[in-house]
Each structure stands twice: as structure tokens, then as C-alpha cells.
Amino acid sequence: MSDFDLTKLLAERGAERYELHTRHLNHQLPRMLRTIGFDKVYERAEGASLFDAEGDDYLDMLAGFGVMGLGRNHPVVRRALHEVLDAQLADLTRFDCPPLPGLLAEALLARAPGMERVFFGNSGTEAVETALKFARYATGRPRILYCDHAFHGLTTGSLSVNGEECFRRGFAPLLPDTAVPLGDLGALERELRRGDVAGLIVEPIQGKGVLAAPPGYLAAAGELLHRHGALLIADEVQTGLGRTGDFLAYQHEAEVQPDLVCVAKALSGGFVPVGATLGKEWVFRKVYSSMDRVQVHSASFGSNAQAMAAGLATLHVLEDENLIANARRMGDLLRERLAALVDDYELLHEVRGRGLMIGIEFGRPKSLALRSRWTMLQAARRGLFAQMVVVPLLQRHRILTQVSGDELEVIKLTPPLVIGEREVDRFVGAFTEIMDEAHNGGGLLWDFGRNLVKQAVANR
CATH class of the missing domain: 3.40.640.10 (Type I PLP-dependent aspartate aminotransferase-like (Major domain))
Known part of the structure; x- marks a missing residue:
């Protein structure tokens, strides 16, 4: 019988995960994750939640780009x-x-x-x-x-x-x-x-x-x-x-x-x-x-x-588990609650999609102060404002999302079909807080935006 012990191997070498990727796999992935502060260490997962070593839970609104439709580890x-x-x-x-x-x-x-x-x-x-x-x-x-x-x-x-x-x-x-x-x-x-x-x-x-x-x-x-x-x-x-x-x-x-x-x-x-x-x-x-x-x-x-x-x-x-009906019901609820915010925030352009495939698009604001900041981001690279929202969703609210494509000012939500009203409340609350900060000139958010501009210019 082989003495291979996977549990022991992971215990001994798991902390090297980012260094192993840098040396042997796509070296740009760890670099990108560290740059935007996405270099988390997730230890386990269940349903719509990821957990780090401290036991803190992260709401997974990506589902592994849609792979985890049933939630994780069903x-x-x-x-x-x-x-x-x-x-x-x-x-x-x-x-x-x-x-x-x-x-x-x-x-x-x-x-x-x-x-x-x-x-x-x-x-x-x-x-x-x-x-x-x-x-x-x-x-x-x-x-x-x-x-x-x-x-x-x-x-x-x-x-x-x-x-x-x-x-x-x-x-x-x-x-x-x-x-x-x-x-x-x-x-x-x-x-x-x-x-x-x-x-x-x-x-x-x-x-x-x-x-x-x-x-x-x-x-x-x-x-x-x-x-x-x-x-x-x-x-x-x-x-x-x-x-x-x-x-x-x-x-x-x-x-x-x-x-x-x-x-x-x-x-x-x-x-x-x-x-x-x-x-x-x-x-x-x-x-x-x-x-x-x-x-x-x-x-x-x-x-x-x-x-x-x-x-x-x-x-x-x-x-x-009636998950298709749940996707329809929770998708309608999430989309309706987000769409209701469009009139409140001039940076928020449109909410669209169907079921639990939802796009949140940002657009050019009307007010002069916000327009100048938006223009600064767009001049460096399109998509930076959406990235400005994605990062604090993870860093401050432990919610994992993604920008929907290269140079797109769109956040895409594809959560597991098992989410319920609690997860909808959590996301909408966090998103609203970030929108408030962006529209009130919150320093930390726009400071991060300036850092993104510097990185975008440096990568040209």
C-alpha cells in the first residue's frame, strides 16, 4: 500500500500556493491577484460561502465563473x-x-x-x-x-x-x-x-x-x-x-x-x-x-x-431542491432591488440580465466633480471604475465578484442557484454602501482609483 498522504502534503506545502504558481504556472496570475488585493487564502467552502483560515465567510457571487451552480461541495x-x-x-x-x-x-x-x-x-x-x-x-x-x-x-x-x-x-x-x-x-x-x-x-x-x-x-x-x-x-x-x-x-x-x-x-x-x-x-x-x-x-x-x-x-x-425556480425568484428580487438604485446614483447606468445572471453597468455621470474623476479613469483604461467597486466588495464586505470583460464598466453576478434573501440583502447592502462612498467623494475609494490609473499607465 502506498504511503502517499495528500492531507499531510497540503499541510506541509499549502502555504506556498502563490509561490508555486509564480514558479511553475501562469506567473501573471499571482501578480494580478496581489495587485488588486485578491490574494486571499480560502481554506474551505460550502454552498454560497468561502471561508478563510480565520473562519471568516465570503459570499461567492461568481460560482467559479458559473461552475458551482449548486453551490460548493453539495x-x-x-x-x-x-x-x-x-x-x-x-x-x-x-x-x-x-x-x-x-x-x-x-x-x-x-x-x-x-x-x-x-x-x-x-x-x-x-x-x-x-x-x-x-x-x-x-x-x-x-x-x-x-x-x-x-x-x-x-x-x-x-x-x-x-x-x-x-x-x-x-x-x-x-x-x-x-x-x-x-x-x-x-x-x-x-x-x-x-x-x-x-x-x-x-x-x-x-x-x-x-x-x-x-x-x-x-x-x-x-x-x-x-x-x-x-x-x-x-x-x-x-x-x-x-x-x-x-x-x-x-x-x-x-x-x-x-x-x-x-x-x-x-x-x-x-x-x-x-x-x-x-x-x-x-x-x-x-x-x-x-x-x-x-x-x-x-x-x-x-x-x-x-x-x-x-x-x-x-x-x-x-x-x-427547486433550484431553477429559486434562480428565477432570487434573480428577479436581486435585479429589482439593484435597478431601484439607478435613479439614486448617477454613476449607475443600468441593471440587466435574467435569473441569476445579472450585469451592473456604470456610466458617465452628469455632475462636474464626478465627471472629472470618471474621465481620469477612462483616459487611463476603460473598466477601472468597475474594478474600483469589485475590490472593496471583497476587501471590506467579503463578497467575490468580477468585472464582466476587458475594458467593460460592467460587474457580472453569477452566484450559486442556492442563494436566498439573506445573500441578496448582504450584496445590495454592501453595493449601496460603496455607491454612497463613490458619490460622496470617499477618499479611500478614489485613492484606490488613482492607484489603478498608475498601474494601467505603467502597463501600457
């Missing part, structure tokens, strides 16, 4: 993982058909009417890559359309349909593609007339900036695509699995009929990497058209027992 998913490990299954033989992938596929398809088959990978970007490959093969066409400011992942294929230039810069050449404005059916039709479009990939609500597709757009886009022999691909990696108050965000409009749907993130309850591409029968039959093509698209760790067990447990918890 006991039902943990138990399922213990059970599947204790079962000592003959996993990943690749020359059998184990039951767990079929059961999880069945459960997913039951919640996504119109979808008929599933491919399991390991991440959201893999789910997108699968959809891109399947769409191109099924249609025999090379080009994929996407929307301005979209985010679909960072591997080469998904990067090709990424609407943020900061991610694409330096990685060309990519796949042939074209960006169209979200909601612009005319631009979509102009591209489709060229006859080389395999499909359009679109987020029902864009993660970068929390921008929703206009009402009716997805249905009209799908109809237009189908008329031209192209596919509608719904990227639900972040919006899916209950986050917006329905199982999938496109289901808020009954007329939307995608051909392929990408899900990932929250599917395993945050425990195991997993992604899935759901699709129409004819698309899968075209890709896997003969026994010679049985492995034409596969993933070494796809459909592994741990991911499948976690996925089944996650879907059970979503229903058993």
Missing part, C-alpha cells in the same frame, strides 16, 4: 462521487457501452425537447468545438457565424468564433468566420446569401457584458438559417442548467429550435470537468455515418464515470 453530488469510486467500475475501456453515459444523456434530452443525441467531452470549449465540427460536416460548408462580443472558449476552433479581439490577438490564422451584430437579422441574411455558412453560434445572453439577444431574435435567426440550409447553435455553457430561470436560456421562448446545444460548467456540480453537445438525430447520423467513422470524433476522458455520476446527481438536485 453533499448529494459528493456522495454520488464516493459511490462511483467505491464501485470500482471498469471505466473508459473504450470497447464497451457503460450505462452512466446513456442515463445522463437520457436525462439531459428529457429536459431539452427537440434534441435527440449527446456527445460528452470535458469542458465548454470542447462542447463548442464539437458543435463547430458537426455543423461543418453536416452541412458540407466551412464558415461559422458568431456575434460581436461573444465568448465561446479559447481553444483554436472556439477562439475563431470569439468576438473579443483581446483573446484572438496573436493567435491567427483561425477558422474562416464572420461576426454579425447580436440581433441584426439583416446582417445575418447577407452572410447567408453567400451560401458557404454552416451555422450561427450564439449565446442567448452573452457572458461578456451580460447582453441578451433581443426578444424574438433567436427564433427568427433559426428560421432564417434553416431556410438557407445552415444550423443554429445555442451556446448554453454559462446560461444553461437553470441559471436564467429555465433549464436552458433559449427555452424562455417556445419558438426557438436550435440544431445543436452546448452545455458544460455547472453540469457536474463543480466537481469534475464535463461538457456536452446536444443535437438533432440527423446531424449525429451524418457525422457517425458508418462503422469506419465510429471514432471520427471522440475524447479520451469523455463520458468518464465520475463526470457522468456527478451530472446525474446535479440534475437530481436541480429538481429536488
Whole structure:
């Protein structure tokens, strides 16, 4: 029996975490975290809370970029993982058909009417890559359309349909593609007339900036695509699995009929990497058209027992605890309470989103004193005011949030679906306090803003 002791190793070396990252991983991550004061040490987590070594709790309004939809360390998913490990299954033989992938596929398809088959990978970007490959093969066409400011992942294929230039810069050449404005059916039709479009990939609500597709757009886009022999691909990696108050965000409009749907993130309850591409029968039959093509698209760790067990447990918890309804109810409450503040604070421009995917956008104030400070920040780098709010939310109020994208004055909230009124009260109270300070010329907040300006200028 091996004498490997993970608990002992972590006790001995855990304090080196930031130095280990600096030496062996992305050296800019510890530097960035220290610069903005995010270099916390979290010792454990439960539900919507993180805890440091002193036992202080931090409200998690990020959920690991949406991965922790059930909250952290949900006991039902943990138990399922213990059970599947204790079962000592003959996993990943690749020359059998184990039951767990079929059961999880069945459960997913039951919640996504119109979808008929599933491919399991390991991440959201893999789910997108699968959809891109399947769409191109099924249609025999090379080009994929996407929307301005979209985010679909960072591997080469998904990067090709990424609407943020900061991610694409330096990685060309990519796949042939074209960006169209979200909601612009005319631009979509102009591209489709060229006859080389395999499909359009679109987020029902864009993660970068929390921008929703206009009402009716997805249905009209799908109809237009189908008329031209192209596919509608719904990227639900972040919006899916209950986050917006329905199982999938496109289901808020009954007329939307995608051909392929990408899900990932929250599917395993945050425990195991997993992604899935759901699709129409004819698309899968075209890709896997003969026994010679049985492995034409596969993933070494796809459909592994741990991911499948976690996925089944996650879907059970979503229903058993009524978390989708809770996301809708708490999302409405949080959004309404934040929107009520817009008239009180001239720096607060808009609150938008759906369910527990909420964007808080800041904008240019009217008063001279605030306008001069806003201009100072904007001249150095867009997005600094949002960062000015995110940092004290963590430092003073122990609430973890994020700026929604590069050079965006938007804070994005994607908390676990388990939050209740207590967490809503805590966030709104903290946010209101910070807005009061910003509008009253609070020295500490604007001093921090000046430090951000200096860092932004130094990094140019």
C-alpha cells in the first residue's frame, strides 16, 4: 500500500500556493491577484460561502465563473462521487457501452425537447468545438457565424468564433468566420446569401457584458438559417442548467429550435470537468455515418464515470431542491432591488440580465466633480471604475465578484442557484454602501482609483 498522504502534503506545502504558481504556472496570475488585493487564502467552502483560515465567510457571487451552480461541495453530488469510486467500475475501456453515459444523456434530452443525441467531452470549449465540427460536416460548408462580443472558449476552433479581439490577438490564422451584430437579422441574411455558412453560434445572453439577444431574435435567426440550409447553435455553457430561470436560456421562448446545444460548467456540480453537445438525430447520423467513422470524433476522458455520476446527481438536485425556480425568484428580487438604485446614483447606468445572471453597468455621470474623476479613469483604461467597486466588495464586505470583460464598466453576478434573501440583502447592502462612498467623494475609494490609473499607465 502506498504511503502517499495528500492531507499531510497540503499541510506541509499549502502555504506556498502563490509561490508555486509564480514558479511553475501562469506567473501573471499571482501578480494580478496581489495587485488588486485578491490574494486571499480560502481554506474551505460550502454552498454560497468561502471561508478563510480565520473562519471568516465570503459570499461567492461568481460560482467559479458559473461552475458551482449548486453551490460548493453539495453533499448529494459528493456522495454520488464516493459511490462511483467505491464501485470500482471498469471505466473508459473504450470497447464497451457503460450505462452512466446513456442515463445522463437520457436525462439531459428529457429536459431539452427537440434534441435527440449527446456527445460528452470535458469542458465548454470542447462542447463548442464539437458543435463547430458537426455543423461543418453536416452541412458540407466551412464558415461559422458568431456575434460581436461573444465568448465561446479559447481553444483554436472556439477562439475563431470569439468576438473579443483581446483573446484572438496573436493567435491567427483561425477558422474562416464572420461576426454579425447580436440581433441584426439583416446582417445575418447577407452572410447567408453567400451560401458557404454552416451555422450561427450564439449565446442567448452573452457572458461578456451580460447582453441578451433581443426578444424574438433567436427564433427568427433559426428560421432564417434553416431556410438557407445552415444550423443554429445555442451556446448554453454559462446560461444553461437553470441559471436564467429555465433549464436552458433559449427555452424562455417556445419558438426557438436550435440544431445543436452546448452545455458544460455547472453540469457536474463543480466537481469534475464535463461538457456536452446536444443535437438533432440527423446531424449525429451524418457525422457517425458508418462503422469506419465510429471514432471520427471522440475524447479520451469523455463520458468518464465520475463526470457522468456527478451530472446525474446535479440534475437530481436541480429538481429536488427547486433550484431553477429559486434562480428565477432570487434573480428577479436581486435585479429589482439593484435597478431601484439607478435613479439614486448617477454613476449607475443600468441593471440587466435574467435569473441569476445579472450585469451592473456604470456610466458617465452628469455632475462636474464626478465627471472629472470618471474621465481620469477612462483616459487611463476603460473598466477601472468597475474594478474600483469589485475590490472593496471583497476587501471590506467579503463578497467575490468580477468585472464582466476587458475594458467593460460592467460587474457580472453569477452566484450559486442556492442563494436566498439573506445573500441578496448582504450584496445590495454592501453595493449601496460603496455607491454612497463613490458619490460622496470617499477618499479611500478614489485613492484606490488613482492607484489603478498608475498601474494601467505603467502597463501600457
